[in-house]
Amino acid sequence: xxxxxxxxxxxxxxxxxxxxxxxxxxxxxxxxxxxxxxxxxxxxxxxxxxxxxxxxxxxxxxxxxxxxxxxxxxxxxxxxxxxxxxxxxxxxxxxxxxxxxxxxxxxxxxxxxxxxx
Amino acid sequence: xxxxxxxxxxxxxxxxxxxxxxxxxxxxxxxxxxxxxxxxxxxxxxxxxxxxxxxxxxxxxxxxxxxxxxxxxxxxxxxxxxxxxxxxxxxxxxxxxxxxxxxxxxxxx
Numbered sequence: 001x002x003x004x005x006x007x008x009x010x011x012x013x014x015x016x017x018x019x020x021x022x023x024x025x026x027x028x029x030x031x032x033x034x035x036x037x038x039x040x041x042x043x044x045x046x047x048x049x050x051x052x053x054x055x056x057x058x059x060x061x062x063x064x065x066x067x068x069x070x071x072x073x074x075x076x077x078x079x080x081x082x083x084x085x086x087x088x089x090x091x092x093x094x095x096x097x098x099x100x101x102x103x104x105x106x107x108x109x110x111x112x113x114x115x116x117x
Numbered sequence: 118x119x120x121x122x123x124x125x126x127x128x129x130x131x132x133x134x135x136x137x138x139x140x141x142x143x144x145x146x147x148x149x150x151x152x153x154x155x156x157x158x159x160x161x162x163x164x165x166x167x168x169x170x171x172x173x174x175x176x177x178x179x180x181x182x183x184x185x186x187x188x189x190x191x192x193x194x195x196x197x198x199x200x201x202x203x204x205x206x207x208x209x210x211x212x213x214x215x216x217x218x219x220x221x222x223x224x225x226x
Contacts, residue, residue, distance in 0.1 A: 004160075031212075033212075033213060033214075035214075035216075042216055042217070042218060042219075043161070043204075043216035044216075045213045045214065045215060045216075048212045048213055050212070055212045056212040056213050058213070090160050090161070092160070092161075092214075097212045098208075098212055098213060098214060104149075104166075105151075105163035105166065106153075106161075106163060106214060107163065108159075108160030108161045108162065109160055110159060110160055111160055
């Protein structure tokens with residue numbers, strides 16, 4: 001079956017702009033979560049959506065937002081981009097809520113590499 | 118969130134077993150212990166998880182201490198493809214994975 005698909009794979013934006021990243025989960029998966037990976041901070045949790053509802057949110061400013069559609073596809077948006085937002089943004093999907101027991105393993109996409117100049 | 122302690126790096130030779138330790142002394146009684154790995158230029162990949170008993174799958178084995186304060190991921194025969202950063206992640210009911218720094222495993226031919 002198809003894995004988690006993230007688009008675009010690479011993106012270059014200018015400071016102050018906004019960006020929208022897309023994630024298509026594995027068919028049948030209802031949970032989608034987003035992570036930011038940087039060399040300095042490692043992998044950090046952004047937020048998780050389940051059945052179109054945000055269930056958990058990490059410690060990121062309000063410039064980072066997301067949503068999930070009825071078909072479980074998810075988008076995350078970053079407004080007023082800063083240089084420090086340059087990172088690999090990873091999306092993961094899971095059959096049910098991540099980390100809550102059986103069948104909760106997360107499947108990650110290859111990420112979107114965002115560069116802010 | 119439970120804190121974890123893992124060695125920064127480990128080395129192994131191909132075809133030898135590898136034991137990757139993780140200390141999670143603040144784990145709660147309902148936290149599952151998850152292991153993920155991240156190969157170069159890829160997203161993290163699920164390896165295994167367990168609650169109390171030792172677990173085996175096609176990729177690895179997970180040995181959980183009786184007091185659950187530590188666990189060990191066992192790769193029975195390391196291959197070059199196993200070179201990755203390995204993350205030990207206790208989680209339960211939080212709907213998120215908290216990644217630490219992990220252990221960078223190097224496998225030598």
